[in-house]
Every structure is written in structure tokens, then in C-alpha cells.
Amino acid sequence: MQDPVVGDESRSSIAEFVRRLDPDIRAALHFDDAAVVGADLLVSLCRALMDTDNTQPWQERLEAIFDKFDLTEVETGVDYVVSQVRNGEQAVSWLNSFKGRNYQLFALRLLGAADFKRLVDAVKADSAVVALAVRRGLRAMLPFAVAWSDAISNMTENQRKAVSKSDIFSLELTRVIVMMDEAFGEKFISTLPMQLTAATVDDLADWRPDDLTEIVTNIRHRVVESSAKRLQRENSQLVRKIRGAKDALTHSEDGISQAANSLIELIDRIMREAFSKEQVLAWVEANLPDEPLLTHEKDGNILPTKRAEVLCFVYRGGPTAREANEYDDGQGPSLIHDVLARVIVATRTSLQNFKHNDDGTQEEKEQLFSLLTGLEGALLLGLSISQIGITPDRPRAEVEA
Structure with a gap:
């Protein structure tokens, strides 16, 4: 040395x-x-x-x-x-x-x-x-835990049961992290000369489970900002779709229908611009040929389902193969990829219902805002994990090709 x-x-x-x-x-x-x-x-x-x-x-x-x-x-x-x-x-x-x-x-x-x-x-x-x-x-894990919780809140109980190892949904991830942070602070941070480090006031401020609501609210703003920044890098027009949906909900008399339309178009455009249907079919054949409900027939043509398109997107067109362990048999999509795909598809289905059954009630607005929050969380996670495997000497286009 x-x-x-x-x-x-x-x-x-x-x-x-x-x-x-x-x-x-x-x-x-x-x-x-x-x-x-x-x-x-x-x-x-x-x-x-x-x-x-x-x-x-x-x-x-x-x-x-x-x-x-x-x-x-x-x-x-x-x-x-x-x-x-x-x-x-x-x-x-x-x-x-x-x-x-x-x-x-x-x-x-x-x-x-x-x-x-x-x-x-x-x-x-x-x-x-x-x-x-x-x-x-x-x-740093908390924004992803909040995004995960918000994302899976868009799934119905039946959709959650369809996912293997569904007991993961019972974990209050945000509370667990805050409790771990509190214990770590009491046992270690408080006993060490943190003034010798680059610790800031925020680093040393205690997080407590009693403050969880305020913590999650603040973190959720960061999730929204992070999701917007990642979407901005993908396509600035996608960010405008989300902003347009929020503005429609807030200001338009016909806001629910407009917002639902904007969000459906957002999801479809993200998928469409990431991979063509032909690329998705080729990806399914190469990676998940035995996975059900990834293709359907229309007018004599085999087409990918929305779930297939979203799975291809969150995998960034990369391989699904992985080593088996006690929690994962290594077959089919991984838990997090599978959940995110189901969340985005479930969100799109719910938005379709709002699009055709809009009564303009306050309850519907609140439900749509909840769907939007969950969608932003899912997109943050999807766009984050899709960056794995992309390095400075390996451009995004090569990964998607």
C-alpha cells in the first residue's frame, strides 16, 4: 500500500x-x-x-x-x-x-x-x-419506502394476493426505517464525536415514530420532485402531463376526467417511447416465454399486454435471469419488478374507470390524487431501478436497443 x-x-x-x-x-x-x-x-x-x-x-x-x-x-x-x-x-x-x-x-x-x-x-x-x-x-432509503407504500396503495387486495411473498405488503416500511433510525441514533450517534465528521444539523436531528406523519409528508414532496426530475430527463413533456393532471384536478370543473386522460396518456407515452411493441414481444420471448398474460391476439396479430410493456420498461429491456434463493425461486419477474408492473397497470385500469365514470365528487378527487401519488412513487422506483446496468460508457440507447 x-x-x-x-x-x-x-x-x-x-x-x-x-x-x-x-x-x-x-x-x-x-x-x-x-x-x-x-x-x-x-x-x-x-x-x-x-x-x-x-x-x-x-x-x-x-x-x-x-x-x-x-x-x-x-x-x-x-x-x-x-x-x-x-x-x-x-x-x-x-x-x-x-x-x-x-x-x-x-x-x-x-x-x-x-x-x-x-x-x-x-x-x-x-x-x-x-x-x-x-x-x-x-x-436515503426512506423516499423509496414512501414511494413503495404509495405505489402499492394503488393495488386492490386481490392484486396484492396475486403477488408471491405477499406478506411483504404487511410491513410498514417507513415506520420500520424510522424506528431503526431512532435506535441507531440513541445507541451510536449520541455516543460518538460527530463534530469530527461532516454531519449537518439535519443529520443529527432525531427522527421519532411519533413524528412519522410529518416525516412521510416531507419525504413525499421529495419523491414527487425526484420523480419529476427523472421524467424530465426522459422527456419534459411527460412532466407537463403530471402537472396538467394536478392543475385539472385543482382548477377545472371537469378536472377528474381531464386528469385521468392526462395520466393515461402519460403512462402510455412512457411505455411507447421506451420500447416498440415488436421490441416488447422479442423481450418477452427471450426472457419470460412461459409467463402467462403477457401477450394477446387481436385481428390475427400477437400483441404484448400492458403488463408486458411495463415489465419490459422496468427491466429496461434487460435480462430477468437471476440466482434463486430462499425468498425467490429465480423464475419469472422478480418481486419488485412484478409489483411495479402490477401497480402501473392497476393505476391505468383505475384511471380508465374515472375516465368513464366521472361524477365530479370531492371523494373522487381525493381518490385520483391518491392514484397520482402512487403513480409518481411507482415511476420513481421504476425509473430508478431501470438505471441499473447503465454506465457512462454504455449509453441508454444501447441498453434499450
């Missing part, structure tokens, strides 16, 4: 301290080479990704960090970090051991008071950096 600069704030404080110790002392303290490299790599990556003043894309930040390490050391560090993530009990056991009285007395005798304090401070400083990354990562 390239020698780190002494006092380099982009690196791990633990690694910097431990590398200065005699090898025998390092071994006695249970700091092996892989652990030191893993800590250095993990903390360096967390610092780089949490730096809000850095305007570089995250890919370039990661490349800059990896450039500071030799390739073999990167492989060692990545393997170590992955093993700790997979075996969380091992990492927790080490932390409990480190905090234990016996270990601390042993380390104090071995290092002396001054170096022992440096070690403790280094562990706290690195832990604060990782804790900030965990909190931001946890909170």
Missing part, C-alpha cells in the same frame, strides 16, 4: 495509529493486516461519499480513493469489509470486546495511558464517520 500521509484526514484514524505500533503489539491487540486495510478503506470511502463540499460524481470520488491503495490491498480491504458485513455478529463481538473492561485494561498496560487514549479517540473518530454514512444510507 502507498504510505498514507501522516494526519491525512481522508484516511482511517485507527489505521494510521495501528501502523505505527510494533508488530507484536499489533498482534496482541488483535489488529491483523486485513483489519487495518479494511478499516482504512471503509473509512476513506465513507469520508469521500459523505463530503458534501465535493462536487465530483460519486464514481470519481471512489476512483480517487482506490488510487491511494495498491490493487492487492484494495482486494484485501474489500474482502474484509464484505466479510464483516455478512457476519455482523463478528464485528459486534469485536466492538463489545474492545469496550470490555478486560480488553481496555490489557491495552492500557500494553500501550501506556497516552497511546491508549489515542487508540480510543481513533476508534471513536472512525466510528463517527461510519455512523454518519450508515445514518445517511438509512435515511
Whole structure:
């Protein structure tokens, strides 16, 4: 590994301290080479990704960090970090051991008071950096959880039952995340020197389940904004369709019918501009030939169903093949792709009903606003997961071709 600069704030404080110790002392303290490299790599990556003043894309930040390490050391560090993530009990056991009285007395005798304090401070400083990354990562999940909840709210009970592993719908994902965030804050954030990190006031502000309604309302605004931005990148006219639907609901006497028409046209246009019917049929044949209800016959021609079009869209025309596990047999569309497809199709069906059965009641407006919220959530998720596999050197057109 390239020698780190002494006092380099982009690196791990633990690694910097431990590398200065005699090898025998390092071994006695249970700091092996892989652990030191893993800590250095993990903390360096967390610092780089949490730096809000850095305007570089995250890919370039990661490349800059990896450039500071030799390739073999990167492989060692990545393997170590992955093993700790997979075996969380091992990492927790080490932390409990480190905090234990016996270990601390042993380390104090071995290092002396001054170096022992440096070690403790280094562990706290690195832990604060990782804790900030965990909190931001946890909170970054909430917009997708809100989008997921809003999206599946557009499905009927029968449609939910049609999805395998339907017990996932019973989870209150937003509440679970907020409760995890609260517990993490009390157990870790509050005990660490967060002032040494790039933590903002918002990062340190507590989230509590009692504030869930306000939190979800604020997050939902972010979902709407994120969905609009992604649609804007696809086609600015699509964003105008959503705005037009909202304006129609708010201001027009015939708003419900107009809004339903706008949203149906929005869904159809997104699908149509992503893939032609011929491309969808070819995709179905290549990926889901045995999946029912993906094609139908009209005037002697085989055509894709709306569900097939949406599935092709959320997969971005990519393969559906995946490894089987205890939750997924690897056959057919994955759970999240299947749910999103069903949500968008179910939303379109409900909009058709509003289009033809418009009484102009306040209840209908509220139901249509709910459908719109769910649609925005589904589009955010669909457009987000469809970006997987698209890299800067692989243009979108190649993926869709």
C-alpha cells in the first residue's frame, strides 16, 4: 500500500495509529493486516461519499480513493469489509470486546495511558464517520419506502394476493426505517464525536415514530420532485402531463376526467417511447416465454399486454435471469419488478374507470390524487431501478436497443 500521509484526514484514524505500533503489539491487540486495510478503506470511502463540499460524481470520488491503495490491498480491504458485513455478529463481538473492561485494561498496560487514549479517540473518530454514512444510507432509503407504500396503495387486495411473498405488503416500511433510525441514533450517534465528521444539523436531528406523519409528508414532496426530475430527463413533456393532471384536478370543473386522460396518456407515452411493441414481444420471448398474460391476439396479430410493456420498461429491456434463493425461486419477474408492473397497470385500469365514470365528487378527487401519488412513487422506483446496468460508457440507447 502507498504510505498514507501522516494526519491525512481522508484516511482511517485507527489505521494510521495501528501502523505505527510494533508488530507484536499489533498482534496482541488483535489488529491483523486485513483489519487495518479494511478499516482504512471503509473509512476513506465513507469520508469521500459523505463530503458534501465535493462536487465530483460519486464514481470519481471512489476512483480517487482506490488510487491511494495498491490493487492487492484494495482486494484485501474489500474482502474484509464484505466479510464483516455478512457476519455482523463478528464485528459486534469485536466492538463489545474492545469496550470490555478486560480488553481496555490489557491495552492500557500494553500501550501506556497516552497511546491508549489515542487508540480510543481513533476508534471513536472512525466510528463517527461510519455512523454518519450508515445514518445517511438509512435515511436515503426512506423516499423509496414512501414511494413503495404509495405505489402499492394503488393495488386492490386481490392484486396484492396475486403477488408471491405477499406478506411483504404487511410491513410498514417507513415506520420500520424510522424506528431503526431512532435506535441507531440513541445507541451510536449520541455516543460518538460527530463534530469530527461532516454531519449537518439535519443529520443529527432525531427522527421519532411519533413524528412519522410529518416525516412521510416531507419525504413525499421529495419523491414527487425526484420523480419529476427523472421524467424530465426522459422527456419534459411527460412532466407537463403530471402537472396538467394536478392543475385539472385543482382548477377545472371537469378536472377528474381531464386528469385521468392526462395520466393515461402519460403512462402510455412512457411505455411507447421506451420500447416498440415488436421490441416488447422479442423481450418477452427471450426472457419470460412461459409467463402467462403477457401477450394477446387481436385481428390475427400477437400483441404484448400492458403488463408486458411495463415489465419490459422496468427491466429496461434487460435480462430477468437471476440466482434463486430462499425468498425467490429465480423464475419469472422478480418481486419488485412484478409489483411495479402490477401497480402501473392497476393505476391505468383505475384511471380508465374515472375516465368513464366521472361524477365530479370531492371523494373522487381525493381518490385520483391518491392514484397520482402512487403513480409518481411507482415511476420513481421504476425509473430508478431501470438505471441499473447503465454506465457512462454504455449509453441508454444501447441498453434499450
